[in-house]
Amino acid sequence: MINAKELFRTRIRTHIKEVARYLQYIFNGHLAIAMIFLIAAGAYYYQQILAELPENFPTAIVMSFFCAIILVYNPIQTLLKEADLVFLLPAEKRLNRYFRSALLYSYFVQLYLVVLLLAVLAPLYFTSYPDQSFSFYSMLGFLLVFLKGWNMAVTWWMYKIRDNNSRYVDVGIRYLLQFFTFYFLITSEFVFAGILTITLFLFFYYGYYLSSKHSLAWDQLIEKDQLRMRSFYRLANMFTDVPYLKAKVKKRSFLVQVLTRHLSFKQDKTLTYLYRITTIRSGEYLGMYIRLLIVGSFVIYYLPHVWIRILFGLLFLYLTAIQLMTIWYHHRTNLWMDLYPITYPQRQQAFVCWIRQLLFVHVCCYGLVFLFIGYWDQAILFLGLGSLFIIAFTESYFKQKTQPSA
Structure with a gap:
């Protein structure tokens, strides 16, 4: 009998331990000094830019652009292994709790991007809209967190669709709908924002309807996980030896x-x-x-x-x-x-x-x-x-x- 809860706990502990081990090499003293210098210099010049910000600066477009990117970017870490195609695939129906835990883990890990984005955009927003209250900006932040969860769910549903073009179209439509939703909210066009929000959730439901006709594409989920970990290993390999990384040689x-x-x-x-x-x-x-x-x-x-x-x-x-x-x-x-x-x-x-x-x-x-x-x-x-x-x-x-x- 497969214990989905215990299986996820075992894999997440192993995953966090491994990632933390390499992160301590990546964020060593050299990189930390360089990052502090870059952040301090960036903050200084950001302040200078805001001091000379023109009145016609397209703040709403800039904010909506980055908000929509954060919302449609939803990598899901399932922690699946190649051997699972043999040993776990037959028990897919008993692994619902495992996949829910993986989805929640991926969601909470991605929230740091939302927090960083809100922190970076706040000075720009209040410089361009000095009459707006902090509560309205907080409402935008809560909406961003809320929609991030829905986008994560839609991304999971679309993993059941094997056609890459369908997934690209889904991401493109969701990006446009959420871009204009935030644009109308920031510019106080609440009627248009409400219409687009309803349209967005209808599109979410359509994605769920399409996915309900298919089963999970385990091979693609495993491939996505491997690609993400390979990218992380390549980064870590710049600071320490990574035995899991298979070196690729190009002719050139x-x-x-x-x-x-x-x-x-x-x-x-x-x-x-x-x-x-x-x-x-x-x-x-x-x-x-x-x-x-x-x-x-x-x-x-x-x-x-x-x-x-x-x-x-x-x-x-x-x-x-x-x-x-x-x-x-x-x-x-x-x-x-x-x-x-x-x-x-x-x-x-x-x-x-x-x-x-x-x-x-x-x-x-x-x-x-x-x-x-x-x-x-x-x-x-x-x-x-x-x-x-x-x-x-x-x-x-x-x-x-x-x-x-x-």
């Missing part, structure tokens, strides 16, 4: 050829070649490297003050360096690394030199951003400070972290 022949064709076939270049193709062909490093470069360039471009630009440029160099540090540990479980006729100092030097080259590319690109916005003197200053930062950081932190363990 052109990039490999560009980076390796000028390397000589000498013994001391062995690790240089290895670290270069690892960065390019691995599924984790190149995408992260390019994303940080793009985001850093946009941040530098849009920030108004020179020293803030330079500080953020150095901050993104720091973040990139910390993420690239994981390349050193990429091959640590491969015993054949010890068979290379390469001394440990040679391996360390090859790694540090490659990371420096990658970081210098970022410095040059950020310098081009400074030139693009018309400040050649700032570009020269950043190139100098960035180069000093790279040399100092790699000489101190990287060489310390790559010392052989006693």
